[in-house]
Amino acid sequence: MGIHRVVILDGYTDEPAGLGVPPYIGTYPRLIAGAFWLYDKSIKINYYTIDEVRRDIDTFVNSALNSDLVVFIVGTEVPGRYIGGKPITLEELFRLSILLEAKKKILTGPAARYGFGRGGGFVAVSYKRLMNLFDYIVYGDPEIFIYEGLKNSFERAEPWRLRRNYDLADRAFKLGSKIVLQHPNYGWNLIVEIETFRGCPRYITGGCSFCIEPRYGAVVYRSVKGIVDEVEALYNWGVRHFRIGKQPDILAYMAVDTGKKEFPSPNPEILEKLFHGIRNVAPELKVLHIDNVNPGTIYHNREESIKALKIIVKHHTPGDVAALGIESFDEKVVKANNLKVYPDEALEVIRIINKVGSPRGWNGLPELLPGINLVYGLLGETKNTYKTNFEYLKKILDEGLMVRRINIRKVATLENTPLWMHRDTVAHLIRKHDRLYKVHRLRVMDEIDKPMLKRIVPRGTVVKYLFTEAYDGIYTIARQPASYPIVFKIRGRMELKRIISVTPIRYHSKSVIAKPVED
Ligand code: SF4
Incomplete structure (x- = not known):
C-alpha cells in the first residue's frame, strides 16, 4: 500500500x-x-x-x-x-x-x-x-x-524482530528527532529520553524475577557517535533538556566484561567520551540527567564506579538522580527474586553516591543523589519485610545521608517474566498485605520522606529554573525539568509555562510549599 x-x-x-x-x-x-x-x-x-x-x-x-x-x-x-x-x-x-x-x-x-x-x-x-x-x-x-x-510489505514484515545493533535505529533516531516540534511540551519543559543500550548485563543469571529487561537477551550497546549525533540533531531542533535514561544502568554502558560477568565493571573512559561528546554538541543545554544505576555495579566495582560517577557529575547538570533498584532490604526477598544487592551492600552504595554527589550546584540542588525503588508483593515477602525495609530507611535518615526519592510500589506481574509463573502467589501476597502496605507507605512518607526533603532543600535555599506547569487547587505547581523533579507548590495562580526561582516555606512528604523569589 x-x-x-x-x-x-x-x-x-x-x-x-x-x-x-x-x-x-x-x-x-x-x-x-x-x-x-x-x-x-x-x-x-x-x-x-x-x-x-x-x-x-x-x-x-x-x-x-x-x-x-x-x-x-x-x-x-x-x-x-x-x-x-x-x-x-x-x-x-x-x-x-x-x-x-x-x-x-x-x-x-x-x-x-x-x-x-x-x-x-x-x-x-x-x-x-x-x-x-x-x-x-x-x-x-x-x-x-x-x-x-x-x-517490502507490511504483510511480510516481521513484527517480532529485535535489533541486533543500532545501525537502523541510529539513522531513524536522527531523522525522527524532528517529531519533537509537534510535542505539546516543545519550547518549554520538554525532556528527551535518550537510549544508550538495551538488555541487562544480569541476563546471564536470569535477572530480577519481575523485570522484562533481561528477556531481551544479550546486551546491545549503541555507539557513542550514534548517541551524540542524535543529541546534536535534537539540539539543532531546539531541545535543551536531555535524560540519558533509556538503559537499566548508565554505569554499565560499554562495561568491561559484559556478557561474562553479572556486574561488569564501568568503563570511565567511554563514559567520559559520551558525556563530553554530548556537551560538545549541545553547549547551551539546560538539563543533562541520568536515570537508573544498578547498585550491584557500584558495590562490586567500587573504584571504577566512583570514577564513573565523578565523570557524570563533571558533565551533567545538578539535581540529578541515580535511581537504585534496591527493591527490598529483606534478605529473603533479595534471594527469592534474584535481586541485585543485599541490604548492607545497598547501604554502602548509598553512602558512596552521597560522597560524590552531595555538593550543591547552580540550580540550588545537590549534584547527584541516590533514589530508592522498593517493590512489594515479591516472592518471599512476609510481614517482617515491611519492618526491615522501614528500619533500613530509618538508618539512612539517621546517618545523615540524602536520598532524593523513595519509590514504593506494588509489583506489576508481566508476561514473559519469571514472576508470571507465580502470579497467583503474588496476587495472594498483595491481597494479604494490602493494609500493611498502605500503613507502611504512609509511615515512610511521614517519617522518612518529609525530613529527607527538608534536608535536600532546607529553608533559605534558592531553587532555580523551574517551570510553572499546572494548577492544584489553590496552588500552582512548578518543577524543574529533571530526572525526578521536586514538586514545588506556590500559593495562587501563576501564569503557566514560565521559568521561576523559588524558596521553600513548608514541607509535605512529596512536595514543598514555596514562594517565588528574584534570582
Ligand atoms: S531490575 Fe535492573 S538489574 Fe534487575 S533484571 Fe531488571 S534491569 Fe536487570
Whole structure:
C-alpha cells in the first residue's frame, strides 16, 4: 500500500528503563517517525499525545481517518501517577481502535510486548486480547517493522524482530528527532529520553524475577557517535533538556566484561567520551540527567564506579538522580527474586553516591543523589519485610545521608517474566498485605520522606529554573525539568509555562510549599 500520511498516537510509555510521559518524549515516537522518513522524507506525519486527543478528539479522528496508517504507542508497564500527563487507559484504547476500525492500525510499545500494564498489584492484560483491534501488533522493534513494511510489505514484515545493533535505529533516531516540534511540551519543559543500550548485563543469571529487561537477551550497546549525533540533531531542533535514561544502568554502558560477568565493571573512559561528546554538541543545554544505576555495579566495582560517577557529575547538570533498584532490604526477598544487592551492600552504595554527589550546584540542588525503588508483593515477602525495609530507611535518615526519592510500589506481574509463573502467589501476597502496605507507605512518607526533603532543600535555599506547569487547587505547581523533579507548590495562580526561582516555606512528604523569589 502507498503510505503518504501517517498518524502517531502517543499513549505514553513507562518501562523499567525508559520514560515517555510528558514532559518526557520517549524513544518510540522518534524511532517510528524516523523509520517513515528514512523510507520517504515526504511522508506527512501528524503526532498526537493522548492528552491532546482527550482535549480535541474530533481533530485527531479526522486526521486519523485521512491517513493511510495509524500507529499507537502504548505501555506504561511501571505504574505511576504523573503530573505531566495521563497514559491511555484500556477503555480508551478499545474505544479509539473501534472508532478507527476501517483504518490500518499498528500497536507498538511495551504493551505490544508485555501486555497492557494496569498498575502495581495487577496482572497485565495479555496482548492477545488486543489482537482483534489491530492489524499489526509489533512486539519487536518498531523501526525495523515499519522500515521493512514500507520497503517490502507490511504483510511480510516481521513484527517480532529485535535489533541486533543500532545501525537502523541510529539513522531513524536522527531523522525522527524532528517529531519533537509537534510535542505539546516543545519550547518549554520538554525532556528527551535518550537510549544508550538495551538488555541487562544480569541476563546471564536470569535477572530480577519481575523485570522484562533481561528477556531481551544479550546486551546491545549503541555507539557513542550514534548517541551524540542524535543529541546534536535534537539540539539543532531546539531541545535543551536531555535524560540519558533509556538503559537499566548508565554505569554499565560499554562495561568491561559484559556478557561474562553479572556486574561488569564501568568503563570511565567511554563514559567520559559520551558525556563530553554530548556537551560538545549541545553547549547551551539546560538539563543533562541520568536515570537508573544498578547498585550491584557500584558495590562490586567500587573504584571504577566512583570514577564513573565523578565523570557524570563533571558533565551533567545538578539535581540529578541515580535511581537504585534496591527493591527490598529483606534478605529473603533479595534471594527469592534474584535481586541485585543485599541490604548492607545497598547501604554502602548509598553512602558512596552521597560522597560524590552531595555538593550543591547552580540550580540550588545537590549534584547527584541516590533514589530508592522498593517493590512489594515479591516472592518471599512476609510481614517482617515491611519492618526491615522501614528500619533500613530509618538508618539512612539517621546517618545523615540524602536520598532524593523513595519509590514504593506494588509489583506489576508481566508476561514473559519469571514472576508470571507465580502470579497467583503474588496476587495472594498483595491481597494479604494490602493494609500493611498502605500503613507502611504512609509511615515512610511521614517519617522518612518529609525530613529527607527538608534536608535536600532546607529553608533559605534558592531553587532555580523551574517551570510553572499546572494548577492544584489553590496552588500552582512548578518543577524543574529533571530526572525526578521536586514538586514545588506556590500559593495562587501563576501564569503557566514560565521559568521561576523559588524558596521553600513548608514541607509535605512529596512536595514543598514555596514562594517565588528574584534570582
Ligand atoms: S538489574 Fe534487575 S531490575 Fe535492573 S534491569 Fe536487570 S533484571 Fe531488571
